[in-house]
Structures are given as structure tokens and as C-alpha cells.
Amino acid sequence: MxxxxxxxxxxxxxxxxxxxxxxxxxxxxxxxxxxxxxxxxxxxxxxxxxxxxxxxxxxxxxxxxxxxxxxxxxxxxxxxxxxxxxxxxxxxxxxxxxxxxxxxxxxxxxxxxxxxxxxxxxxxxxxxxxxxxxxxxxxxxxxxxxxxxxxxxxxxxxxxxxxxxxxxxxxxxxxxxxxxxxxxxxxxxxxxxxxxxxxxxxxxxxxxxxxxxxxxxxxxxxxxxxxxxxxxxxxxxxxxxxxxxxxxxxxxxxxxxxxRLPEAVARRRALARTYAALLAEVPGLVLPDEPPGTKSNFQSYRVRLPEGCGQRAVMQRMLDAGVSTKTGVMCAHREPVYAGERWACAPDRNACGCGAGGCRRLARSEAAQDGCLLLPLFHEMTEDDQQRVTDALRAACALEAAPA
Ligand SMILES: Cc1ncc(COP(=O)(O)O)c(C=O)c1O
Missing domain, CATH: 3.40.640.10 (Type I PLP-dependent aspartate aminotransferase-like (Major domain))
Structure with a gap:
């Protein structure tokens, strides 16, 4: 406990x-x-x-x-x-x-x-x-x-x-x-x-x-x-x-x-910089990138887990350490309510026959949902909170990436 x-x-x-x-x-x-x-x-x-x-x-x-x-x-x-x-x-x-x-x-x-x-x-x-x-x-x-x-x-x-x-x-x-x-x-x-x-x-x-x-x-x-x-x-x-x-x-x-919004945005950006510094050395972890000409408000802080790290297992280990996380952003086409004919994937309009997920044309979307993690991020987060989150993530990645 x-x-x-x-x-x-x-x-x-x-x-x-x-x-x-x-x-x-x-x-x-x-x-x-x-x-x-x-x-x-x-x-x-x-x-x-x-x-x-x-x-x-x-x-x-x-x-x-x-x-x-x-x-x-x-x-x-x-x-x-x-x-x-x-x-x-x-x-x-x-x-x-x-x-x-x-x-x-x-x-x-x-x-x-x-x-x-x-x-x-x-x-x-x-x-x-x-x-x-x-x-x-x-x-x-x-x-x-x-x-x-x-x-x-x-x-x-x-x-x-x-x-x-x-x-x-x-x-x-x-x-x-x-x-x-x-x-x-x-x-x-x-x-x-x-x-x-x-x-x-x-x-x-x-x-x-x-x-x-x-x-x-x-x-x-x-x-x-x-x-x-x-x-x-x-x-x-x-x-x-x-x-x-x-x-x-x-x-x-x-x-x-x-x-409050300008201050809220500035705070999120500062928290994101702290996360980036604390997580820089985690092997294989991919941190969020802002392409030139864009500035995010960091509504969320998303990381991509190292290759081979099971997302659910990492999330469970972090939850056991008292840290809530979320999976990467969902994909609508994988939800039951989108089963059937109510969507199409480009450019061949469902030519891959992928009604129930496993869509070849949306493979990167599915990989982002399954391989990313959203970390806690809110205005009143403390340095200790961020340290705990990153310690928990580092430990979970090390254990999950280790050969059985
Ligand atoms: C990208 C995106 N679009 C639409 C919505 C829906 O917003 P609302 O809950 O205000 O209807 C959300 C909510 O999180 C969202 O993230």
C-alpha cells in the first residue's frame, strides 16, 4: 500500500x-x-x-x-x-x-x-x-x-x-x-x-x-x-x-x-519543461515535441513508452505507486459504436476491410493510443509531485523493459 x-x-x-x-x-x-x-x-x-x-x-x-x-x-x-x-x-x-x-x-x-x-x-x-x-x-x-x-x-x-x-x-x-x-x-x-x-x-x-x-x-x-x-x-x-x-x-x-488563462498556460509550460528535464535520461522514452511555429498550452503531457513496455502494466505499476495516468488519446474507429459502415479510412474508403480496429491505414493512430501515456499535469502540482511521477514512470519502465 x-x-x-x-x-x-x-x-x-x-x-x-x-x-x-x-x-x-x-x-x-x-x-x-x-x-x-x-x-x-x-x-x-x-x-x-x-x-x-x-x-x-x-x-x-x-x-x-x-x-x-x-x-x-x-x-x-x-x-x-x-x-x-x-x-x-x-x-x-x-x-x-x-x-x-x-x-x-x-x-x-x-x-x-x-x-x-x-x-x-x-x-x-x-x-x-x-x-x-x-x-x-x-x-x-x-x-x-x-x-x-x-x-x-x-x-x-x-x-x-x-x-x-x-x-x-x-x-x-x-x-x-x-x-x-x-x-x-x-x-x-x-x-x-x-x-x-x-x-x-x-x-x-x-x-x-x-x-x-x-x-x-x-x-x-x-x-x-x-x-x-x-x-x-x-x-x-x-x-x-x-x-x-x-x-x-x-x-x-x-x-x-x-x-487566469495566461498564467495557467505559463505554468503548464514550466511544468512541461520540468518533466522534460526529469525524464530526459529514461531510455527509449519519447517526450512531446513542439514543431517550429507552434506553442502548446500543454493541456496534457504525453509520453511515448519505450518499445516493448506494456502500457497497461506500466499504468498499473504507477497506480500502485499512487500516480494516476491515462492511455494515449482514443481512436473512434475502434469503438463498438463505430463498428460497421459509419466511417471510412482514407484513401480507399475502407478498402482494407478494417471495421473493428486493426486498421492498416490508421496504424499510427492505433500505435499512439496503445503506446502513449498521459501523465498528471495540473496547475497546483508541486516539484515533489513531479518527482514522484517521474520516479514511478522510470521504475515502471525499467521493470517492464527488463527481460523476464
Ligand atoms: C479533441 C476534442 N474534441 C471535442 C471534445 C468534446 O468537448 P466537450 O466535452 O466540451 O463536449 C473533447 C473533449 O475532451 C476533445 O478533447
Whole structure:
């Protein structure tokens, strides 16, 4: 038995300011999609440099609205990765469309842009690119491909609040956006959390208006507009919408979290540097890499285990030492809900007959899921915590790599 307190994989960084913000909203009498949401949107737009930001209930909701917004409909295809949280692929299926999965670049675990062009076919309606674990994907290459094929590029930036890329000579935050729309998550494992929540950023005012209508049942006028109107304003329902509202309680918390975000990102980067120094000598362990022109927010710290080290065995040894870990990012195509005909792998659209995993074309995605490990990473981690994590990992790798 380990006498030390267990080290969790993540822990939100919240305090009295967030509690006070929530209290303020409860006392105000306006608890959903009101003035706090409007203020949060304005502040998030200013943070990312986006002309428009629209708050919703989750990143999944944001992805759904983004794909509908760029015109994805039943029978279409969307090129994306399987190696992502399942919400990425699910959002495509919500539109009645089919995800066409391409493999990842093993160095970054982001979409391999060199495979995208071959995945584009007659039915392709959009490219959905993920900034996995906060590391920006190759937006320059992807936006060039999208432009060549007149396709919209949607960014799944669920994990990437505060991440940066070098874009035409200057550093910019993810979400400006660099595609047509970027979608963020405020789930507790993200650097900015509202409990649950999401945001769409875009430079297209028409799309922003559409997102606002669809997030609230397709209603023609927002509650805020009706509240502020000095003449009677009766709404109509102009499209089949959803209830994807963010509450004012969440938005007020989000505004406080946004103030903390630059410090949160700086802290994650410092923790990542410490991990890199502590793990530099572990034989065969591959540490995360930031390609030139990208700065991750280190939403997670992922390592690739040495060849021959069993992932589950290492995780168990670390858990026995009081350290929580997670496997590499999942692959949607390996899940039962994706068994059958609901996805395709590029470029031959399932020609390898790999419905139930073991996909030759997504071999690097599967290897990353099976061979990587996410280590604990959170704002209030101490030097001792990081030492314990790295000691446990080093010991587990040594034991698992040793010949039986
Ligand atoms: C890449 C990616 N996309 C989408 C989502 C879904 O976000 P949410 O839980 O806010 O719906 C997540 C959540 O972790 C994610 O990591």
C-alpha cells in the first residue's frame, strides 16, 4: 500500500473569485444566456483575436453547429482523424455525414496533412482538424489544401485555449480563427473550465448569427434582445434548433478563468519543461515535441513508452505507486459504436476491410493510443509531485523493459 496521497491526472484551478462570480449571478436573478454570457463572449473574442465568439453548452455542441454552419449534411463526408476524443467524429455523424479518417503524424499525434488531399473525394464537404492535447496542428498546410479544394476548414480546438501558432510572421492564439470556425471546450480537464461549456469563434458574421439562432431552438430573437427592447418583440422559430445554451453561472466562472488563462498556460509550460528535464535520461522514452511555429498550452503531457513496455502494466505499476495516468488519446474507429459502415479510412474508403480496429491505414493512430501515456499535469502540482511521477514512470519502465 502506498502511504502518500494519490496524484490525480488533472485538477481544475479554481478559487474564491470563481465562487464569488457564481454567487453574483445567482443573486442577479438572470441565470442563463444573459449578460454574463455576452460579456464572456466579448472577452473570449478579444483573447483569441476573433471577430466573433458564440458560447454554447459544450465543444461537442460547438462542433455540431460549426459543421452544420459550413454546410455538412446527410450523405456528405468530412475528412478528420479517428485519433481524438469521440466527440470529434460523433459531431460529423450528428449531421448524417460520414467521417473519413486519415492517420496522424507520429511525432505530433496530430493529423498528417500530407494524407489529407488523397482523402478528399466527390462527397467531401469539410476538413475537421484537431489541435490534439493543445498542440496546434499544421494549419498552414491544411488551410492551403482547404483553399485548393474550396472546402471549409473547421478547427477542433477543444483543448487549445491559449495555444499559439506562428502565422504569416506573427504569433497568434488558436481561435482567431485560422480556419472558418474554431471550437473550444471548457470541460474540467481543460485549462479554462466552466464545469462544462464551449465556444465557437469565427470571422464570419453570418455564421455567428446562425450559431446564435441554432443554440437556442432556432429562435429569431435572443432573450437579451427581447429584454433590452423598448417595444414588444415576439420571437419566431425559423430553423430546427437545439438547446445548446451556456448558463450565466458558467459564463461568470469562465470570465474569471479567462483572467487566469495566461498564467495557467505559463505554468503548464514550466511544468512541461520540468518533466522534460526529469525524464530526459529514461531510455527509449519519447517526450512531446513542439514543431517550429507552434506553442502548446500543454493541456496534457504525453509520453511515448519505450518499445516493448506494456502500457497497461506500466499504468498499473504507477497506480500502485499512487500516480494516476491515462492511455494515449482514443481512436473512434475502434469503438463498438463505430463498428460497421459509419466511417471510412482514407484513401480507399475502407478498402482494407478494417471495421473493428486493426486498421492498416490508421496504424499510427492505433500505435499512439496503445503506446502513449498521459501523465498528471495540473496547475497546483508541486516539484515533489513531479518527482514522484517521474520516479514511478522510470521504475515502471525499467521493470517492464527488463527481460523476464
Ligand atoms: C479533441 C476534442 N474534441 C471535442 C471534445 C468534446 O468537448 P466537450 O466535452 O466540451 O463536449 C473533447 C473533449 O475532451 C476533445 O478533447
Amino acid at each position: 502506498n502511504a502518500m496521497p494519490p496524484i490525480p491526472i488533472a485538477r481544475p484551478w479554481m478559487g474564491e473569485a470563481e465562487a464569488e462570480a457564481a454567487r453574483r449571478v445567482l443573486a442577479s436573478g438572470w441565470t442563463t444566456q444573459g449578460p454574463e454570457v455576452a460579456a464572456f463572449e466579448e472577452e473570449f473574442a478579444a483573447f483569441t483575436g476573433a471577430p466573433y465568439a458564440c458560447a454554447v453548452s459544450s465543444c461537442t455542441a460547438a462542433l455540431h453547429l460549426a459543421l452544420l454552419g459550413v454546410g455538412v449534411r446527410a450523405g456528405d463526408e468530412v475528412v478528420t482523424v479517428s485519433h481524438s476524443f469521440i466527440a470529434t467524429a460523433n459531431a460529423i455523424r450528428y449531421c448524417g455525414a460520414t467521417p473519413v479518417f486519415v492517420d496522424i503524424d507520429p511525432a505530433t499525434c496530430n493529423i498528417d496533412a500530407s494524407l489529407v488531399e488523397a482523402a478528399i473525394g466527390r462527397k467531401t464537404r469539410a476538413i475537421l482538424a484537431v489541435h490534439q492535447l493543445g498542440l496546434p496542428c499544421d494549419l498552414a498546410a491544411l488551410s492551403a489544401i482547404a483553399a485548393r479544394h474550396a472546402l471549409p476548414l473547421v478547427e477542433d480546438a477543444a483543448c487549445a485555449a491559449g495555444s499559439e501558432i506562428e502565422w504569416r510572421g506573427s504569433w497568434q492564439r488558436i481561435g482567431r480563427p485560422h480556419g472558418v470556425v474554431a471550437c473550444f471546450s471548457f470541460h474540467p480537464r481543460k485549462l479554462l473550465s466552466t464545469g462544462d461549456g464551449g465556444m465557437l469563434t469565427t470571422a464570419d458574421g453570418g455564421l455567428d448569427r446562425q450559431f446564435r439562432r441554432l443554440r437556442q431552438h432556432g429562435m429569431s430573437a435572443s432573450d437579451l434582445a427581447r429584454h433590452r427592447s423598448t417595444t414588444v418583440l415576439v420571437e419566431s422559430y425559423t430553423a430546427l434548433g437545439f438547446n445548446y445554451r451556456l448558463t450565466d453561472i458558467q459564463a461568470a466562472i469562465g470570465r474569471e478563468q479567462l483572467k
